[in-house]
Amino acid sequence: MVFNRRDLSNEQLIHLYKNLLWPRLIEEKMLVLLRQGKISKWFSGIGQEAIAVGAAMALQEDEWIMPLHRNLGVFTSRKMPLRKLFMQWQGAQEGYTNGRERSFHFGTSEHHICGMISHLGPQLAIADGVALAYKLKKQDKVSLAFTGEGGTSEGDFHEALNVAAVWDLPVIFIIENNGYGLSTPVSEQFRCAQLADRAKGYGMESVVIDGNNVLTVYDTIKGVRDYCIKNQKPYLVECMTFRMRGHEEASGTKYVPAELFEQWKVKDPIKNFETFLIAGKVLSAEDIDNIHEEQKRRIEEEVRIGFDTKPIIVNSEHELREVYKASPGGETGSQHSPVGTAHNTSTIKAYATGGRFRREAPVPPRRDAATGPSVRFIDAIKQGLHQSMQKHQNLILMGQDIAEYGGAFKITEGFLQQFGKERVRNTPLCESAIVGTALGLSLEGYKSVMEMQFADFVSVGFNQIVNNLAKIHYRWGQNADVVIRMPTGAGVGAGPFHSQSNEAWFVHTPGLKVVYPSTPQDAKGLLIAAINDPNPVMYFEHKALYRSITGPVTDDYFEVEIGKARQVQEGNEISVITYGAGVHWAEDYASEHTDISFDILDLRTLLPLDYDAIAASVKRTGKVLVLHEDTLTGGIGGEIAAWIAENCFQYLDAPVLRCASLDTPVPFNLELEKNFLAKARLHESVQKLVNY
Numbered sequence: 001m002v003f004n005r006r007d008l009s010n011e012q013l014i015h016l017y018k019n020l021l022w023p024r025l026i027e028e029k030m031l032v033l034l035r036q037g038k039i040s041k042w043f044s045g046i047g048q049e050a051i052a053v054g055a056a057m058a059l060q061e062d063e064w065i066m067p068l069h070r071n072l073g074v075f076t077s078r079k080m081p082l083r084k085l086f087m088q089w090q091g092a093q094e095g096y097t098n099g100r101e102r103s104f105h106f107g108t109s110e111h112h113i114c115g116m117i118s119h120l121g122p123q124l125a126i127a128d129g130v131a132l133a134y135k136l137k138k139q140d141k142v143s144l145a146f147t148g149e150g151g152t153s154e155g156d157f158h159e160a161l162n163v164a165a166v167w168d169l170p171v172i173f174i175i176e177n178n179g180y181g182l183s184t185p186v187s188e189q190f191r192c193a194q195l196a197d198r199a200k201g202y203g204m205e206s207v208v209i210d211g212n213n214v215l216t217v218y219d220t221i222k223g224v225r226d227y228c229i230k231n232q233k234p235y236l237v238e239c240m241t242f243r244m245r246g247h248e249e250a251s252g253t254k255y256v257p258a259e260l261f262e263q264w265k266v267k268d269p270i271k272n273f274e275t276f277l278i279a280g281k282v283l284s285a286e287d288i289d290n291i292h293e294e295q296k297r298r299i300e301e302e303v304r305i306g307f308d309t310k311p312i313i314v315n316s317e318h319e320l321r322e323v324y325k326a327s328p329g330g331e332t333g334s335q336h337s338p339v340g341t342a343h344n345t346s347t348i349k350a351y352a353t354g355g356r357f358r359r360e361a362p363v364p365p366r367r368d369a370a371t372g373p374s375v376r377f378i379d380a381i382k383q384g385l386h387q388s389m390q391k392h393q394n395l396i397l398m399g400q401d402i403a404e405y406g407g408a409f410k411i412t413e414g415f416l417q418q419f420g421k422e423r424v425r426n427t428p429l430c431e432s433a434i435v436g437t438a439l440g441l442s443l444e445g446y447k448s449v450m451e452m453q454f455a456d457f458v459s460v461g462f463n464q465i466v467n468n469l470a471k472i473h474y475r476w477g478q479n480a481d482v483v484i485r486m487p488t489g490a491g492v493g494a495g496p497f498h499s500q501s502n503e504a505w506f507v508h509t510p511g512l513k514v515v516y517p518s519t520p521q522d523a524k525g526l527l528i529a530a531i532n533d534p535n536p537v538m539y540f541e542h543k544a545l546y547r548s549i550t551g552p553v554t555d556d557y558f559e560v561e562i563g564k565a566r567q568v569q570e571g572n573e574i575s576v577i578t579y580g581a582g583v584h585w586a587e588d589y590a591s592e593h594t595d596i597s598f599d600i601l602d603l604r605t606l607l608p609l610d611y612d613a614i615a616a617s618v619k620r621t622g623k624v625l626v627l628h629e630d631t632l633t634g635g636i637g638g639e640i641a642a643w644i645a646e647n648c649f650q651y652l653d654a655p656v657l658r659c660a661s662l663d664t665p666v667p668f669n670l671e672l673e674k675n676f677l678a679k680a681r682l683h684e685s686v687q688k689l690v691n692y
């Protein structure tokens, strides 16, 4: 192996060497502890350390890195203390995730390391978002994301590289080509000669390098970093290496031909670097032995301290609270508990009672009752978005065709002229990467609103939403300050893929908030509240209401509180608990059937639900109909009915009924669609309750 030291001093070479050796020796110790059953899973990076270490050391310490499961060298090069890493691997409270995450699935903003989710590819687009933030702030910085060669087969790889290229983002993408994705060899993974060749297709530069040579990696990434910053462009680096152990320790290596290990053993990144250092008289063999001994001694010491963890005290209230970051007004959520305090019961008590964190900025006024001029539903959304753009200079809008074209429904028409192309961003057609980008922006303190062109298309951004945005705060204390606007619903003859109600997918996901307004006032106030909320919020806006519903809307900037239902009308015979278009169906029905006293509750927020308002309505009537446009099976109506049965049984005079749409895809033909929608069965359901 040929090493080129260029202008690196002896001290710098020794510094690199010590950083390279450190993760190797830690791993060797961990493999022993693993065999003793003292830690659980382990993904080995032995043989690949030069990539993680060389790359991390070529960056500035405040530049974000998105590492994967074999990148211990990133964590150690960022000087994360071994004792705490070791606590993390044991699942201890004092680790980086309060015992909630395993192996390398964690990050910390303190070290500018973004924790991976198991799905691998989603890491890449987060780097796009961070790089976009650097670009917008005009900072001379890059972000760096890792992928294995297996991960390059994921759509996320394609989407992330394409966005980085189209938006001229300073991102370094590193492929660690280690020959195998679990048991799958490269011959069954892709057909191109080198993965770096793909860069050309994205309009991006790339290079293939020896990933086992730490000086090559360090020098290349330093140069690539300069290139990315100077040219404001991404770059793809393919590092050739080999996985010297099994996929994870339990998987063994039987599926890898033995001769490959022989071939790669002689290319060991550490042994070779040591030979070079000795030959160049930078270090003597004895110096090297001493460094080994010194590091081993430190490891023993750190592990000894790292074993000294306190038992986790389980507290459900505390766990539930940490799913969310403190919300506007401090009603829900918390900051991640500081290490070493959460196991203390008095701290937990503080969380459960008064110890809530409040945001610094004052809460905007909350206005339920509208007093302003009559405004269409769609224009109220536009107002809320517009005023939020004025309020938050760090708010970025992203979506397909939202700039010059003004969006599929024209909600952002005129925004480009007023707020500029940097903040009003047309995106390529890639929902997953844009959700990932939104998360990356959030890591750097930006807010973003992403417009799904139709709620139906969220399915291709689903993973990033339910696994990354939703879980990140609970996992390692990072919030996702992202709103996703979801033009939803049927009634407009648009067929199966432009009409769906998919809110229940998200209501089932802890970590998200789900809002669904039915009036112009609520549409504006809830959108403002969603943007102010530091958590990921799915904002459903019913397309059929856009231009059919008008109502008074307060002119100025205000919030409608997330998590609070609206009493549409009070009555004492039948409760209709509903939201979205259902509210208007219920109101129309009630106005045509004045002989029945209806109590209509507009939920407005589906996650978290306003159980107090639901219970109050049940008590008033004793007969409940849950009405929604979503299909029946697995719809939120089932959840509400179950909750009422569990908590309000004594007030019921009839079984809780659900009136929902047919369990079919949404049909195109208007007559079929009319029959599909819950409204077609509303009369029947009400009569059933009346006559019970």
Ligand SMILES: Cc1ncc(C[n+]2csc(CCOP(=O)(O)OP(=O)(O)O)c2C)c(N)n1
Pocket: 070, 118, 119, 120, 147, 148, 149, 150, 151, 152, 176, 178, 180, 181, 182, 243, 247
């Ligand atoms: C979306 C998804 N599918 C499957 C897996 C299971 N899995 C975990 S790692 C892995 C192989 C990854 O190979 P590669 O990207 O080359 O990285 P390496 O493990 O070789 O470093 C697989 C299939 C996963 N984690 N995520």
